Amino acid sequence: MKSQSVIEINNLSYRYEKDTVLENINVTVPFRSFLAIVGPNGSGKSTLLKLILGLLKPQKGEIRLFGQEINKFKDWQQIGYVSQKANSFNTGFPATVFEVVSSGLTKKLGLFRFFKKEHTLKVHEALEAVGMRKFTNRNIGELSGGQQQRVFIARALVSEPELLILDEPTVGVDAENVNSFYHMLADLNKQRGITLLLVTHDIGTISDKVTHVACLNKHLHFHGETSEFEKHQSEGMSEFYGTDVHLLSHQHDHGGVLK
Amino acid sequence: MIQGIFQYEFLQNAFLTGILIGFLAPLLGVFIVVRRLSLIADALSHVTLAGIAASLLLEKYFVVLSGLNPLYLGMVFSVGGSLFIEKLRGVYKHYQELAIPIILSGGIGLGVIFISLADGFNTDLYSYLFGSVSAVSRTDLWVIFAISIVVIVTVILLYKELFLLSFDEEHAKASGIAAKSIHFIFIIMVALVIAASMRIVGIMLVSSLMTLPVAASIRIAKGFKQTIFLSIIFGEIAVLGGLFSSYYLDLAPGGTIVMIAVAILVFTIIYKKLMIKSQVSQGGAAG
Numbered sequence: 001m002k003s004q005s006v007i008e009i010n011n012l013s014y015r016y017e018k019d020t021v022l023e024n025i026n027v028t029v030p031f032r033s034f035l036a037i038v039g040p041n042g043s044g045k046s047t048l049l050k051l052i053l054g055l056l057k058p059q060k061g062e063i064r065l066f067g068q069e070i071n072k073f074k075d076w077q078q079i080g081y082v083s084q085k086a087n088s089f090n091t092g093f094p095a096t097v098f099e100v101v102s103s104g105l106t107k108k109l110g111l112f113r114f115f116k117k118e119h120t121l122k123v124h125e126a127l128e129a130v131g132m133r134k135f136t137n138r139n140i141g142e143l144s145g146g147q148q149q150r151v152f153i154a155r156a157l158v159s160e161p162e163l164l165i166l167d168e169p170t171v172g173v174d175a176e177n178v179n180s181f182y183h184m185l186a187d188l189n190k191q192r193g194i195t196l197l198l199v200t201h202d203i204g205t206i207s208d209k210v211t212h213v214a215c216l217n218k219h220l221h222f223h224g225e226t227s228e229f230e231k232h233q234s235e236g237m238s239e240f241y242g243t244d245v246h247l248l249s250h251q252h253d254h255g256g257v258l259k
Numbered sequence: 260m261i262q263g264i265f266q267y268e269f270l271q272n273a274f275l276t277g278i279l280i281g282f283l284a285p286l287l288g289v290f291i292v293v294r295r296l297s298l299i300a301d302a303l304s305h306v307t308l309a310g311i312a313a314s315l316l317l318e319k320y321f322v323v324l325s326g327l328n329p330l331y332l333g334m335v336f337s338v339g340g341s342l343f344i345e346k347l348r349g350v351y352k353h354y355q356e357l358a359i360p361i362i363l364s365g366g367i368g369l370g371v372i373f374i375s376l377a378d379g380f381n382t383d384l385y386s387y388l389f390g391s392v393s394a395v396s397r398t399d400l401w402v403i404f405a406i407s408i409v410v411i412v413t414v415i416l417l418y419k420e421l422f423l424l425s426f427d428e429e430h431a432k433a434s435g436i437a438a439k440s441i442h443f444i445f446i447i448m449v450a451l452v453i454a455a456s457m458r459i460v461g462i463m464l465v466s467s468l469m470t471l472p473v474a475a476s477i478r479i480a481k482g483f484k485q486t487i488f489l490s491i492i493f494g495e496i497a498v499l500g501g502l503f504s505s506y507y508l509d510l511a512p513g514g515t516i517v518m519i520a521v522a523i524l525v526f527t528i529i530y531k532k533l534m535i536k537s538q539v540s541q542g543g544a545a546g
Binding site: 053055076090100103105106109111115137 | 434
């Protein structure tokens with residue numbers, strides 16, 4: 001039986017030596033939601049992602065993935081990850097878009113297994129999903145930053161994850177393409193039912209595309225549906241960064257409007 | 260010379276070995292170049308030199324060892340050097356390239372000491388430094404043939420992992436690929452191929468056979484598989500062309516092979532320039 005939420009974090013704290021980076025974090029990411037975690041530099045965003053990805057061990061509190069305690073969680077194939085570093089790769093690398101996306105199947109296929117026709121179809125499907133199908137045979141270095149980022153998302157999608165985690169995905173994307181980029185993500189969420197978790201410091205463009213927003217600055221200052229967030233935003237960012245509200249109401253369908 | 264190949268065993272050895280090397284060196288070279296490890300080939304070839312010098316030295320002092328093929332000790336040193344490089348890369352996490360000059364100078368230092376102990380240069384050593392058509396024995400050929408089989412099978416079996424590791428090491432590790440073990444297997448293959456190549460191209464020039472054909476193919480190839488394919492074609496042209504012309508013109512084969520590889524590289528750079536120009540002018544005419 002599927003649990004109610006993809007990620008559930010309870011009372012999570014994390015510190016590097018003396019610095020407490022995360023304190024008493026509580027988040028619930030429902031299935032098929034699109035959550036943006038927004039926060040300034042040094043707010044603990046990357047640490048939180050590393051904890052969720054199992055690269056760091058929680059010191060206090062618990063993380064549950066797909067209803068299972070993270071230490072016992074084995075099914076990492078369910079989680080696709082697009083790192084911030086994806087756009088600092090060697091742009092002169094002689095690989096086609098097809099080759100890059102198929103490399104996303106490496107782990108799923110396993111050692112000594114070869115690529116087959118059905119995998120080719122999956123690669124094409126993943127490229128279709130990010131609107132990059134017509135670039136299949138281009139060299140990755142010939143594409144723009146935004147296009148490359150889409151290819152990396154396709155690489156994460158090709159192994160058909162339930163949850164896709166993106167770390168600052170718009171860093172290499174031109175300002176005029178950011179909107180259509182978020183639109184593509186929203187489509188992945190709505191049409192393909194993929195749960196998305198996105199970490200960013202840029203709040204303006206994103207708020208109308210996501211279903212849930214959380215603001216992070218050591219504490220998780222807000223966690224709720226987008227409409228709720230916008231209400232708070234109008235009351236002024238500073239106020240909401242300063243206060244300690246924890247709104248954890250997720251009984252509503254993410255498409256619905258919270259009043 | 261075609262006649263000669265049928266007549267003389269040493270020519271057969273040289274050509275068959277050349278064909279194998281012309282395939283192996285660029286094949287591994289592609290992964291080396293895209294991972295920006297080009298200088299590792301240089302470092303390992305110098306370590307191989309130390310191994311060969313050690314072998315020649317032993318041969319001189321111990322009559323029992325006079326039949327010992329220097330290739331074996333060269334390989335041992337080369338593989339040992341590759342393991343040492345990995346160790347050093349771990350020690351100097353933030354200065355990983357430091358491992359290369361350390362191993363390179365260590366190898367040459369050791370080699371020079373062995374050479375001086377063995378009373379300096381002789382023709383045998385010269386042929387190892389710059390390659391020779393006549394020095395390849397039948398045993399060499401068989402050893403290199405065995406290495407070829409192992410390397411080709413390994414690359415085919417680990418192709419997806421090697422590709423991912425080369426393209427995006429971070430992602431490879433994050434997705435749970437045994438990155439360390441695969442890198443380890445890879446570096447040992449490189450060490451073996453370097454030791455195998457030195458008979459033909461010579462120690463000083465081995466690394467060029469791993470990098471020059473790749474440098475040429477990367478300019479014009481589309482995708483990774485095509486880069487590998489073209490690199491091998493260029494490698495074979497350089498090796499076979501080099502062996503033929505060195506035989507007829509009585510030149511050192513290593514140097515000739517490298518110069519042909521350089522010529523191919525220059526040609527591809529010019530070709531690419533012309534392609535871009537014609538695209539631009541076509542685009543201009545259309546617009």
